[in-house]
Amino acid sequence: MLVLGIESSCDETGLALYDTQRGLLAHALYSQVKMHEEYGGVVPELASRDHIRRAIPLLEKVLADSSVQRSEIDAIAYTQGPGLAGALLVGSSIACGLGLALDKPVLGVHHLEGHLLSPLLASEPPAFPFIALLVSGGHTQLMRVDGVGQYAMLGETLDDAAGEAFDKSAKLLGLGYPGGPAISRLAEFGDPNAYTLPRPMLHSKNLDFSFSGLKTAVLTVVKNHPANICEQDKANIARAFVDAIVDVLTAKCMTALKQTGLKRLVIAGGVGANRQLRESLNAAAAKRRYKVFYPELEFCTDNGAMIAFAGAMRLQRDPNLAKKEYGFNVKPRWPLDSLSAP
Structure with a gap:
């Protein structure tokens, strides 16, 4: 067909x-x-x-x-x-x-x-069932996928999605559109110890997310700065922001796998292209003998x-x-x- x-x-x-x-x-x-x-x-x-x-x-x-x-x-x-x-x-x-x-x-x-389903287009597609982290635009969701059309919601964002938090925080730092890739690139030059930002709902007893407070924390840090933030400090703030989101997404994914007993994790959507997220998920999954699947970058x-x-x-x-x-x-x-x- x-x-x-x-x-x-x-x-x-x-x-x-x-x-x-x-x-x-x-x-x-x-x-x-x-x-x-x-x-x-x-x-x-x-x-x-x-x-x-x-x-x-x-x-x-x-x-x-x-x-x-x-x-x-x-x-x-x-x-x-x-x-x-x-x-x-x-x-x-x-x-x-x-x-x-x-x-x-x-x-x-x-x-x-x-x-x-886009990771199924890859040369090594995952088999059903699997846990899926869907991070696309205004959506951040964890789902159990047992087949085409067989989707069970495990957790989702209660306010801003991860992608929205990326774009809004990038705007606060004066970065261009689209903000997600821009703030991720800048974060690579940041000092991971310069700032510590909150990890919303990291220790909640469910698989839901919340990122509006993280965006507000970035706003507070920016407002407490002098009128002009130097490029290095922007990079430090970007690093703290990216680390916070990556920590939350990684932890929730590992919890979902543990709770369901499944061994395969699929990442789908634009934020799935984020290098820092991929590195964190790969490392966490390897420790627990899970396998992570991604769509091709394109x-x-x-x-x-x-x-x-x-x-x-x-x-x-x-x-x-x-x-x-x-x-x-x-x-x-x-x-x-x-x-x-x-």
């Missing part, structure tokens, strides 16, 4: 072709980061308009790169939610328009399910490959999920654990 995937939930336009026999045939991605840098964050209206401009050229690219004809596509999977409503509407309308024009069935896919951020793959996995189990029904709606808010197994 050959599935075209379309991703447009926020500020990246991604298209890909995944074949259940041959694997990923081609994928193409356009990031809007440079456009949004000027505003210090994503401007939803600009994001939506840019998806309109980019989608069809990216479609032509993946078709050319894979030497596939439009008529060979069996189904079209698109991100139905969660995400920015306007951006989701663009991808959904393009998918359903293509489906109508080509007489192909379409399937709405959960954006976070795409992230959750699939950590939003992309069409994960949507094509998630759609293909569902359709492989139930081909009737994709329908030739081209009226569409989007789901800007859509809990992942509300999905059912195909």
